[in-house]
Structure formats: C-alpha cells, structure tokens
Amino acid sequence: MTIQRTQHITTAIPFVNASPHIGHALELVITDALARNARQRGVDVRCQTGTDDNSLKNALAAEQRGIPTAELVRHHADEFDALGGALGFARDDFIRTSSDPRHAPAVLALWRRCERAGDIYRRTYEGLYCVGCEHFVTEDELLDGRCPEHARPPEHVSEENYFFRLSRYQQPLLGLIDRGAMRIEPPERRVETRAFIAAGLRDLSISRSRTRARGWGIEVPGDPEQIIYVWFDALTNYISALGWPDEEGDYRRYWCEPAGPTHVIGKGVLRFHAVYWPAILLSAGLPPPRAILSHGYVTAEGRKVGKSLGNAIDPAELVRRYPVDSLRYFLLRHIHTTRDGDFACERLVRAHNSELADQLGNLLQRVTTLIVRHRGGRVPAPHGSTAAEDALAEAATSAVAEVAEGFDRFALHEAAAAVFRLVAAANRYADSAEPWRLAKQPDEQSATRLDTVLYHLAEALRIVAGLALPFTPGSAARIAARIGLDEAALAWGALRWGLLPTGSPVHGGEVLFPKLEA
C-alpha cells in the first residue's frame, strides 16, 4: 500500500474592482502547470483560486460607478473565473469571499482562535488620513504638508482598532524559514522576507471602523462597529475553502499533510503570505504553509499593466485571438518564472510559429505520416538499437530529469526549454536516420531498420507529450491521441524510455499548430 501524497496549490485571490489583466493570466497558468505536473507525478492535488470580494477597493469602485458593491464584485468575479476556464486552468475550487457560505464562518473562527491565544487586543491607532486617497499617509509621503495626489492637507485621525500581536511571532517565523519548514522561492525573496522579519515586527491592525470600510466586509465578532481587515479575511480563503473549521475532510487531507499547502503569489503580496499569514496560523495553532512561490510581474508591450492603468493587453481577448496552448506556452517559457517579463504579441506569434509549429508540430506530422504510410498506422516493434537510438533515449531521460528539476526549483521557463531540447534531438535523429530513405529500400535489413527508427520517433513523441502536458495540456493530449495513447501513458512514472507499446494505432490528422499570421 502506497502513501498517497497530497498537495493544496493555490493562486492568490485578486480583488475584483476591475477586469483581470495579463498578470492574473500568468499566475493562473503557472499555478495550473504546477498542479498538472504534481498530478502527473501521482500527487493528490487540490488546486484552488477565487476572488477577494471584501476589499475596500471594490466598495470604492462600486461607489464610483453608482452600483451595489455586490453586483460589481459578482460581475468581475465571473470574469476572473471565465478567464481561468479559457486558459485551461483545471481548478478544483473557486471561492468568492463575499458570497461563499464557507468563508465568513471560517474567518470568524480564525479570529476567535487568535483571540483565545491572547493575540488580539484593542488599541487606538493614530495617523494622517487623506480623504482623497481613502487611506493613511505617512509624514514623508507629504509634499509641503499636503497629499501630493490631492494637494490637500491630510486629516489627523484617531481610531480604535483591533490589533494582532505579530511582534510575538518574530522568532517562530525565522525558525520556520531557517528550518526550511516554510519554503520561499526564489531565494532572493526568502532573503528579503527574512530581513524584514529580523528587523523586528510591529503589531498589525486587523480591523477598520465600519465607516472607513464603507460597511463592506466581515464584522468583527461581537463588535458590529468594526470590520475585519481585508487581508485577515482574504488569507483565510486558503482554509475556508477546505471546510475549516471542520478539522476533518479536505482540511485534514490537504492542509495538514506533509507536502502541504503551496501558495503561488505575485511578488507584491509576498509579505502578507510569508509573514502575516503564517503568524496568524501559528497563533491559531494551525500549520503554516509549506511553500510560497513568488512570480514576477508582466508588462504588456513594454507598458505596465494594472487595474488602475487600464488593460493594454486584455487576456480575455488574447485567448480569443490565439490558441490557448500557445498563450500558455509563451507565458511559461518566455517569461522567467520569478522575474519580471514582457508580453508582446509579436513574440508570442514568433514562439508559436517557430517552436510549437515548426519544431514540435512538424515533428508530429512527419513521424505520423511515415508510420501511417509505411507501417499501416501501427507502431512497429524495434529491433535493437544503435548509438543513434541510445543518444535519443539519453536525451529523453535527461529531459525528464530536467523538467522535473525545473518544476521543483520553480523554474518553469527552464523546464519548458528542456522539453524543446528533446524535440530538437528527435528532429535531428529523424534527419540522421532518414526513415524515408529506408522505406524505399527493398531489402529486409532496411525494413527492420525502419521499424526501429519509427518506433523510436514515436516513443520520443510520447515522452515529449508527457513533458509538455503541464504547459500545453490540450496539445499534449492531441499528440498522445495521434499515437494511440491516452493520458495514462503520459503519467510521470510511465515516462521511461521504451514503454511505448508496439502496435499502437497511429493516425494522420490535422496540423497541430497552424501557423499564425504575424
């Protein structure tokens, strides 16, 4: 009996005051690729995303447009969910923090747990508040004593809030990081987080006056005049969707297991996930996340994207215009997983045409055509191997190892590159073995040699499909289908050279990646 590993993989939940942008698409695709690779490797994965409905920004955006906040939130949340669907994001759950009945009870329960631990207390918060900005400003942000944005002096506001004793968790958090119990990737983000914690932690305000929160959000238990700070609320989604505070079921299965929870986030929200969230969990006596993976930001055609900046590149439009796998492939291979990158349609088209179409699609086409034409559409049995076959097998074995390592290191761009090194090796093998020439020879030796070459080419295609699965799932399945296999043949454990069954039915078919117009 084998122990089933489990893993809870999540995206951050974006606030939904506007439509999604290309950065959200990147996060979805990265998370989905990780989840698919884990599933492929036999992990019982639960992949979750959702929306942060309770942000003040949502309320402000709704106010500005003169529509009810709930309506605005529902509208944009639908867009986010639809984007995930269009991108092939295979989610197990989608949680909306304002309307999902599982959420608020969990937030309240978590609050109570922290309270019982003695980590929540009331204190007066004083600060300069800019009514124009709708938030607190610091002295050094001011220009001549005025808010630079609104050219008005801020008001001195004093407000009683609830605070979380974050200061208590400095050592425990450092311990988590140093022991490797909470992994933060890439390494520079771990260093950054560690330095932030080591510099000393101040207690965190975790509520807002009802007025300041526009009456939108979850009430502090027992104090209807205070609304729970949106981060405390939003972070809870990771366990509320698992049914917590019910400590059995999905919570036990996916949160408490050793492989544990993995949060994929944008670098801008690192602190909330790597400092506040684990501290809250420790306070409540719950296990902290096991891994926090921080990706970079995407510019669109060189320009910043952001909800307030408008969408230079609308991801929903991109999915309509380009094949979804091409978009996924571009985002995963040509944008560095943890650094900032730029999205440009021209580069996407170039990657599609030269790599997906010319290298991979064409390989599929040439191999299937040869097998259909010369072996009646059945994968022939190989007869031994020469140095050329051994080299191809070696390339495949290396590629499998490199892809696995790329996923483990959270370097998906490198993993994707490794897939295409195998594609190139297969094309080179075809050129040097020249099966089309063997097919014209009447002798028996050539015929058996042709069997061997075609088998190895088909086997290379199978491995390629398996490795490409997390990046381009639809296309991987189509490649597998063309050589008579289903997805089971692409499981990680099956990606060992030589497991392709002889006699598999091979089909010709439509071009996998039709060229795109520049």
Added chain:
RNA sequence: GCCGAUGUAGCUCAGUUGGUUAGAGCGAGCGUUUCAUACGCGCUAGGUCCGUGAUUCGAAUUCACGCAUCGGCACCA
C-alpha cells in the same frame, strides 16, 4: 537614505565550488535535404560578460567603488 537583487551576442536567457578559443534558443546570413506545417538539418554571424580599480599565475565567476534597472523598507492585494 537603508536593505536585497539584477545588468552576459539584435531579443529571451544558461553559465556549478574562479582555469584551456564565454554558451543555448529565437531572430539574421549562407548551405543542404524532401518524410514533414517551404517545415527540418548543418555552418556562420562575433558580445570591452555595465564601468573603474583590487586580489590572483589566472575572474563573467571574489572584493571595493561608481552607473543603470527592479523589489522591499509595515498596515493603498
């Protein structure tokens, strides 16, 4: 200002603990094949490895300083 990074061929990036002529993919040029989506394959193109100084027999790889870009510096996802 402080802390942490990044800066390598037109573009996107690799470059382990310092060691022979600095690499890959894409793009570009040339050649070649025909099974294939005029695709593939081969060759070539030549980049002061941001700059300056230092350590060393020897540095893209160590140190210092400078320049440029980015992130963080606490409650504005």
